[in-house]
Amino acid sequence: MTEVVITGIGxxxxxxxxxxxxxxxxxxxxxxxxxxxxxxxxQALFVGNMLAPNLSNQAHLGALIADYAGLTGIEAVTVxxxxxxxxxxxxxxxxxxxxxxxxxxxxxGVEKFTDKIGSEVEEALSTTSDSDFEAVQGMTAxxxxxxxxxxxxxxxxxxxxxxxxxxLTAHANGVANKNAMFRKAIKSETYTKAEMVSDPLNxxxxxxxxxGAAAFVLTRRNLLPLNWQNQLVKIAGSAASSDTLALxxxxxxxxxxxxxISAGKAMKQAGVVLDQINFFEYHxxxxxxxxxxxxxxxxxxxxxxxxxxxxxxxxxxxKIPCATMGGMKARGFPGGASxxxxxxxxxxxxxxQAEANQIPNxxxxxxxxxxxxxxxxxxxxxxxLD
Amino acid sequence: MTEVVITGIGxxxxxxxxxxxxxxxxxxxxxxxxxxxxxxxxQALFVGNMLAPNLSNQAHLGALIADYAGLTGIEAVTVxxxxxxxxxxxxxxxxxxxxxxxxxxxxxGVEKFTDKIGSEVEEALSTTSDSDFEAVQGMTAxxxxxxxxxxxxxxxxxxxxxxxxxxLTAHANGVANKNAMFRKAIKSETYTKAEMVSDPLNxxxxxxxxxGAAAFVLTRRNLLPLNWQNQLVKIAGSAASSDTLALxxxxxxxxxxxxxISAGKAMKQAGVVLDQINFFEYHxxxxxxxxxxxxxxxxxxxxxxxxxxxxxxxxxxxKIPCATMGGMKARGFPGGASxxxxxxxxxxxxxxQAEANQIPNxxxxxxxxxxxxxxxxxxxxxxxLD
Numbered sequence: 140m141t142e143v144v145i146t147g148i149g150x151x152x153x154x155x156x157x158x159x160x161x162x163x164x165x166x167x168x169x170x171x172x173x174x175x176x177x178x179x180x181x182q183a184l185f186v187g188n189m190l191a192p193n194l195s196n197q198a199h200l201g202a203l204i205a206d207y208a209g210l211t212g213i214e215a216v217t218v219x220x221x222x223x224x225x226x227x228x229x230x231x232x233x234x235x236x237x238x239x240x241x242x243x244x245x246x247x248g249v250e251k252f253t254d255k256i257g258s259e260v261e262e263a264l265s266t267t268s269d270s271d272f273e274a275v276q277g278m279t280a281x282x283x284x285x286x287x288x289x290x291x292x293x294x295x296x297x298x299x300x301x302x303x304x305x306x307l308t309a310h311a312n313g314v315a316n317k318n319a320m321f322r323k324a325i326k327s328e329t330y331t332k333a334e335m336v337s338d339p340l341n342x343x344x345x346x347x348x349x350x351g352a353a354a355f356v357l358t359r360r361n362l363l364p365l366n367w368q369n370q371l372v373k374i375a376g377s378a379a380s381s382d383t384l385a386l387x388x389x390x391x392x393x394x395x396x397x398x399x400i401s402a403g404k405a406m407k408q409a410g411v412v413l414d415q416i417n418f419f420e421y422h423x424x425x426x427x428x429x430x431x432x433x434x435x436x437x438x439x440x441x442x443x444x445x446x447x448x449x450x451x452x453x454x455x456x457x458k459i460p461c462a463t464m465g466g467m468k469a470r471g472f473p474g475g476a477s478x479x480x481x482x483x484x485x486x487x488x489x490x491x492q493a494e495a496n497q498i499p500n501x502x503x504x505x506x507x508x509x510x511x512x513x514x515x516x517x518x519x520x521x522x523x524l525d
Numbered sequence: 526m527t528e529v530v531i532t533g534i535g536x537x538x539x540x541x542x543x544x545x546x547x548x549x550x551x552x553x554x555x556x557x558x559x560x561x562x563x564x565x566x567x568q569a570l571f572v573g574n575m576l577a578p579n580l581s582n583q584a585h586l587g588a589l590i591a592d593y594a595g596l597t598g599i600e601a602v603t604v605x606x607x608x609x610x611x612x613x614x615x616x617x618x619x620x621x622x623x624x625x626x627x628x629x630x631x632x633x634g635v636e637k638f639t640d641k642i643g644s645e646v647e648e649a650l651s652t653t654s655d656s657d658f659e660a661v662q663g664m665t666a667x668x669x670x671x672x673x674x675x676x677x678x679x680x681x682x683x684x685x686x687x688x689x690x691x692x693l694t695a696h697a698n699g700v701a702n703k704n705a706m707f708r709k710a711i712k713s714e715t716y717t718k719a720e721m722v723s724d725p726l727n728x729x730x731x732x733x734x735x736x737g738a739a740a741f742v743l744t745r746r747n748l749l750p751l752n753w754q755n756q757l758v759k760i761a762g763s764a765a766s767s768d769t770l771a772l773x774x775x776x777x778x779x780x781x782x783x784x785x786i787s788a789g790k791a792m793k794q795a796g797v798v799l800d801q802i803n804f805f806e807y808h809x810x811x812x813x814x815x816x817x818x819x820x821x822x823x824x825x826x827x828x829x830x831x832x833x834x835x836x837x838x839x840x841x842x843x844k845i846p847c848a849t850m851g852g853m854k855a856r857g858f859p860g861g862a863s864x865x866x867x868x869x870x871x872x873x874x875x876x877x878q879a880e881a882n883q884i885p886n887x888x889x890x891x892x893x894x895x896x897x898x899x900x901x902x903x904x905x906x907x908x909x910l911d
Contacts, residue, residue, distance in 0.1 A: 160657065184767075192578045192649075197656040199607040202767035202900040206774070212786060214765035215901065216613045219603040221585040227602045231617055238623035240763070263578075270583040271546065377626070379600040381570075381588035388592070400598060514588040515601065 147176025187228030225478025226508025248479025313469025478508030533562025573614030611864025612894025634865025699855025864894030
């Protein structure tokens with residue numbers, strides 16, 4: 140059986156990098172990953188990106204970044220699935236390595252929001268929703284998430300501050316992550332008094348758009364020398380699923396089918412059950428997404444994802460630690476790079492290098508990258524090889 | 526050895542489809558491909574598209590089109606490599622099937638230019654070139670091609686009408702293709718008197734931007750029933766390569782490295798040599814691209830690609846038939862769908878269904894999809910299975 144492994148990782152600090160271009164962000168992460176991969180030479184580059192054609196007037200990132208990283212000549216392509224672009228790029232890299240047609244693949248997720256101003260960013264983000272049926276009505280991602288959150292709170296009798304712990308946990312975990320955008324813990328009152336964005340969704344229920352890039356190197360284990368130095372992490376399961384972009388076509392607004400399907404497939408492939416998963420990097424672009432993801436994957440029953448969080452179940456010492464390096468809320472949301480950050484952070488956990496944020500004896504992690512309200516979900520099971 | 530085969534094809538007419546949306550174009554091609562594939566159920570969708578986020582305000586095409594085609598739930602992703610997006614989507618579909626992780630994949634290339642007006646289209650197209658170093662200077666794809674053509678004509682003493690036969694051949698072949706945008710043969714004088722776009726490149730040296738979609742179904746041969754009805758076409762070779770976006774970084778302006786590298790790798794994998802290739806679907810977005818592609822692949826020596834065309838070598842009865850269904854010049858250039866059209870047209874040739882345009886006993890075809898001036902090249906060898 141082919142074992143696809145991650146052999147090198149790199150990431151930039153997430154934040155508003157006004158002075159650093161998209162290609163420089165990508166280069167920084169790639170150089171880190173190649174250095175960490177100990178001299179492996181990539182034959183293919185998979186770029187996860189969501190909005191560069193709109194935000195930076197730059198498409199064709201595959202060839203551009205390959206050349207800029209000194210890898211001119213290699214196969215290179217951009218993979219896009221809205222907010223799940225990073226996870227989708229990992230998936231394509233995984234398939235390429237698993238096929239045997241590519242021996243060493245480089246995956247980079249990169250997003251650069253600060254090339255444009257706020258209203259232009261909103262307009263660009265709206266291209267990831269259904270242009271003809273939702274965006275054209277003025278629907279934004281935050282408004283859409285607020286509708287889901289309102290309905291969820293109504294159906295499940297969630298109190299006003301019921302979602303607070305998603306933000307509190309993320310911010311607590313972000314403190315010790317030197318690449319996080321926000322490294323400050325917040326108190327319950329901070330959440331309660333936070334400015335409303337779209338009732339009932341407040342500023343702490345959504346992750347901040349940010350610039351960043353994360354990269355990693357994939358290969359097959361049998362291609363590595365026996366004395367390979369880095370702790371190896373295996374991609375034990377990989378799957379993706381799609382759903383409607385627009386919410387009006389969903390059978391159940393409050394169930395993320397794709398999160399369930401893709402996580403279930405990835406777990407089945409990996410041969411692991413929920414109890415064996417030591418941490419879950421969910422897609423907390425909105426706290427309601429986090430709650431629905433916990434439920435879809437099966438860590439909480441339907442309608443009780445928020446309660447798992449409220450009871451401390453998602454903290455580093457909880458039943459299922461989530462957003463262990465700050466998640467999208469505190470590490471920041473670098474769009475199509477987010478899924479790549481999840482992979483890099485999971486490798487850090489599985490190598491035992493997460494320091495203050497380390498999950499003791501972490502052996503198996505689930506990472507899940509969403510596009511829109513789980514219109515796309517890409518799930519991977521990463522596993523430490525001993 | 527895994528044999529990846531194309532089992533079903535579909536395409537829309539190429540043209541200015543003012544009344545048909547991007548998703549409807551994709552649906553039309555997909556329905557054709559699924560019908561032709563005799564009931565195979567795709568598990569994954571790979572969408573090749575270049576400009577929808579800019580031209581149709583619509584990203585996240587994977588999930589959108591999967592749902593619209595009644596395939597809600599399957600894995601779906603967009604693959605982008607500028608004009609090579611269609612070829613790149615084929616490549617990702619091929620890798621997925623070859624990996625054994627996906628059994629049946631659907632690939633659709635789709636582009637919709639007529640959602641925006643001319644100047645907006647130019648602006649969108651410029652995102653595929655180097656935004657910071659070329660587009661920002663006002664460089665367009667046509668101007669860039671004109672520079673290449675001027676230099677090529679100077680270095681190789683090409684007469685004023687030396688490129689005419691690229692357009693004449695394409696238009697001659699487009700006549701009998703009911704999906705072609707232009708189905709009218711042109712005369713040598715038409716080319717000679719044509720309006721100049723960017724000296725020395727005239728209106729017949731460039732392919733028309735157009736709307737269209739083409740789709741096909743991939744699977745592994747051993748998954749098909751023994752009594753499978755359709756003539757099978759195997760993907761015998763698949764490879765891609767990248768180069769600089771901006772021309773100023775090239776060692777040799779007039780050599781398409783990526784076209785050489787990717788074609789060479791694909792031929793090596795397929796175990797075929799040039800003489801065994803019965804036709805070549807090149808990327809004739811500009812006639813100079815066609816000339817340089819013929820040279821890079823090896824059908825002509827450097828500086829003599831134009832002469833091969835002038836001598837009739839690229840016609841249906843020539844040494845190496847090119848643009849056999851009209852190519853981008855006459856079939857039309859539906860951006861990121863172009864590579865998918867090449868695949869569909871090659872299958873038609875290899876099945877022996879090309880009617881008036883049939884290459885006698887066509888057994889092996891090379892298709893090559895370029896992004897920018899061969900900043901990306903994706904090459905595939907398609908082979909008839911007897």
